[in-house]
Amino acid sequence: MKLILAIIRPARLESVKEALSEVGVTGLTVLDAQGAGRQRGHVEIYRGREYTVNLLRKIELQIAVEDDLLEPAIEAIIKAARSGEDGAIGDGKLFVLEMPEVVRIRTGERGPAAL
Numbered sequence: 001m002k003l004i005l006a007i008i009r010p011a012r013l014e015s016v017k018e019a020l021s022e023v024g025v026t027g028l029t030v031l032d033a034q035g036a037g038r039q040r041g042h043v044e045i046y047r048g049r050e051y052t053v054n055l056l057r058k059i060e061l062q063i064a065v066e067d068d069l070l071e072p073a074i075e076a077i078i079k080a081a082r083s084g085e086d087g088a089i090g091d092g093k094l095f096v097l098e099m100p101e102v103v104r105i106r107t108g109e110r111g112p113a114a115l
Contacts, residue, residue, distance in 0.1 A: 001099040001112060002070050006061040007033060008081040008092040013059050019080035020063065023072040027115070029062040038089045058092070064099060066112050 008016060013030065020028065034055040044051050065073050074094060083091050104114035 001102060001115070002065055002067060003097045003099045004061070004063040004065060004070070004073060004077070005095040005097065006063065006077050006081070006092060007035065007058050007094075008061065008077070009083075009090065010057055010059050012081045012083075012092075015080040016061065016077055019076035020073060023076045024069060025063060025065060025073050025076075027064065031060040031062070033058045033060040037093075056090070064102060064115055066115065070096065 006016070017028070035058050036054055036056065044053055061077075063073060074096070077094060081092050101110065102112075102114040103110050107114075
């Protein structure tokens, strides 16, 4: 089992959820996040003064999948989260972590059955 952490643009959330559903991923957790990468933030004007916003709003998805769904899920996220054909700085990142154990609290099921 694997845990995919996906950091994406907020505007791409619905398309990523639809793409994951199409490949058979049924559950995910969505968190609001802020971060900085190559985008480096931007300058905003508020009440006549300039402010540099270093942390940009992002969405973090936490997706637990069985090993056989890992590659289809990654491809679905990349395709749905990418801006245009070649993508753009700020489209996001994916992190894949080993997940040695999962336990469903309600039933006590363990392993892939708990997903």
